Amino acid sequence: MLFEKNRITDYNQPLLAAHRRRLAALTAETPAAPGILDKLVRFQVAIPSWALGTGGTRFGRFPGGGEPRNLIEKMEDIGLLHALTRSAGAISLHIPWDIPEDTMHIRSLAASLGLRFDAMNSNTFQDQPEQTLSYKFGSLQHVRPEIRRQAIDHNLEVIQYGIGLGSNSINVWLSDGSCFPGQLNFRKAFENTLESLREIYASLPQGWKMFVEYKAFEPNFYSMTVGDWGQSLLYANKLGPKAYTLVDLGHHLPNANIEQIVSLLMMEGKLGGFHFNDSKYGDDDLTVGSIKPYQLFLIFNELVEGMDDLGMDHASGLGWMIDASHNVKDPLEDLLQSLEAIMISYAQALLVDRTALSAARQDNDVVRAQEILQHAFRTDVRPLVAEARLRDGGALDPLGLYRMAGVRKNLIAARGMRTITTGL
């Protein structure tokens, strides 16, 4: 279900006067507003094809109906998010959940929805029905070379699909590791994984990047072979200049200082991509900004500072993606909330007075430094975020329009109540 341009303009009309009042009040106090608006308009976040259905836990799954039944319907859902927000202009595919059968058709559909193909994701964490060898004891790390071979070949196939779609990166997340002490020779597992990654790396086309995503635990609970940013950075450094670390917010042990990790990875020129979500305990896959919005702001603060120091373009310098999918919300409403939270944190980080902050640091004025950060964090930047959307043809209140238009009801009518999407 897609929105006509007129539909969005008509919806915005009665909201315009109040929006302009709020925006005028904010811009009067924010000299940097015009530059911030330009950056907000350009900033795009990829939506993974697996976030469009209701997620589950190992105890159950409670789909709300109208879930996309195939890749085309997934793309239509993302097209709808993009039409409303103008900030979801990319899609990230997982193979084999989303094999593009007709590449030309998929490419032209993406173009008509204003979407590009972000990082491709391989999957060696599940056994597929037609698969001959099992990943029960790992994939790229496996003690048996023929299983490593199968996993390498799968990644090479994913790159081929990516070439066909015009993507330019592959994200490798491995569930490899061990559940019990003694199960694994850590160094052997690392070396096998490195050797396998080297073969995939060698097949990267010109201009492509490889992201090595780490995760502290789950599904292996004693050791993960890419368990933290140190291990990911080791692989990335050994592989070469096209390999980068990917940070997923939910993949750390509790209380990890993710903003510091981000800052140092950027210093090393090795931060490649980012998966947004929120969590209270582990890889909870909760709506971005729903639990720890201040942490999200602090991360964006480091991202902006790091990208500016390196002269990177904010919109294209790193791979930005939401990686979340959970149990109780309408997935599209969840993604609208996540997109809003990302844009708010980004706008707040752009507001930070960096000259004053660096002077406060130089003077060891800890109180002033905190005040500067929290001034930006406590500024209500929502009128700026809404204005950026409005300028690009989006809805002033995407969630409001989504509900008013009865999107979920219409999707259920079109696709049925019992549809189940591919993915987790």
Ligand code: PSV
């Ligand atoms: C693993 O938890 C992860 O974050 C990786 O990014 C996967 O590709 C994604 O979830 C989907 O399984």
Ligand code: MN
């Ligand atoms: Mn992830």
